[in-house]
Amino acid sequence: MTITVVLPGYLHPYADGRSRIALRAGGATVRDALDALRVSYPGVSHRVLTEQGEVRPHINVFVGDENIRFTDGLATPLRDGSEVVILPAVSGG
């Protein structure tokens, strides 16, 4: 299954300058996709997930237009061709 991860500008330097990463994920959830991302781009993964494997509090992960906080979290299912979008939340200052 192929999915695409879309990164915000801050994370491009940790993905060899890329804004979109096509992944072949072995499983079918967001967690599987992020696990696959960790293999190729650990610098991205560590900035999105805590040591405990949770999405950082001020990061939002979308599948299509749906924030996974309002679906099944990291267990949110993916389909072949899904787009996983990572964005900073509206916070900070």
Add this chain to the structure above:
Amino acid sequence: MPRSSPQPVLLLVGTTKGAFLVRGNRARTSWSLDGPFFPGHQVYAMAYDGRGGRRRLYAATENPFYGTVLHTSDDLGKSWTDPKEPNVRFDESSGLSLKRIWQICPGPESEPQRLWLGVEPSALFESRDGGATWTANAGLLTHPHRERWTPGNGGMCLHTIVPDASGDSRLLVAMSTGGVYRSDDGGRSWRARNVGVRAEFLPDKHPEFGQCVHKVVSHPSRPGRLFLQNHWGLYRSDDWGDTWQDIANGVPSDFGFAMAMHPHEPDTVYIVPLQSDLFRCVPGAKLRVYRTRNAGASWQPMSRGLPQRDAYESVLRDALATDTLDPAGVYFGTRSGKLFASRDAGASWRQLFGGLPPIVVVKAAVPSPAPARATRKAAARKRRAPARGRRA
């Protein structure tokens, strides 16, 4: 250090929106501001490590979205590392996630590869390879008191590390809110050391642990003597923290955060008292550093050059520092973004810069001169490059 050295004093200034480097001449009369480095990041911990021939700066950055990373610079801030993978991490089995690095503490001169970090949630990380890798101290991580430590307003953080300058395997740490802990066996085991320190906010005012200690300092020539600024209370210990005595003699308030040791006088300590835990501004809106020269028997206000009206300022726990020159330089930054300096051990002050973001850490360093070849290159670069930054 040669008198011709152009920038003998370096102030490391961390703010809630980035870091600045403030470079002063030998007379400490001319200062320049360089930065911000890491704009948009909170920088709660910085340090200079001049051991083992290094001239290394450390800065711990906290990105509000993407987490905490420890950066280094070996060229006094011209360039910084940017680790792809965060270099300070809890093991997954700990159940903990790093929020903030509060303290960077180079180890003793005799062990130039050893450093410690104090972090939030409360833990001590140690490196024995010059900062390349870090490991959380297991004795504190699994301490039976851990589940009863509770976060203070600043979070559940270990913010103070006091190594034994005599080279023994003793190490003392302090945390908010947990109190003082000491290890006598190189960090394998830890005992609470808070006898005599009050906890105003608990029903039991003298618990074994749970005090909200804000800062502890010690002079390397007097190992075992400690000074402590508490969340209400000023204390001294002469026995490595086994017992503490009240030394709030002549201060307008014994509430405060910041505390710094004179570099050459083991009985001289600086503090900046605040009105109260509710109104965390200097008493009477007069900005005054208090100094004791007799180990806390009495304290005197130092105010010449500091604003004495309408100064609703506060100084946080790591935002007061001294350099190693003689007479000593003393420096502090305020939450309102003003940076002050004294080049006569606190007798008089001037504001170096204002308008900075809220200042949370100030460290002072007197870096060793650069190797001769590098100095010639730097001089050539300086001739070619236009001056940048602000001057004071």
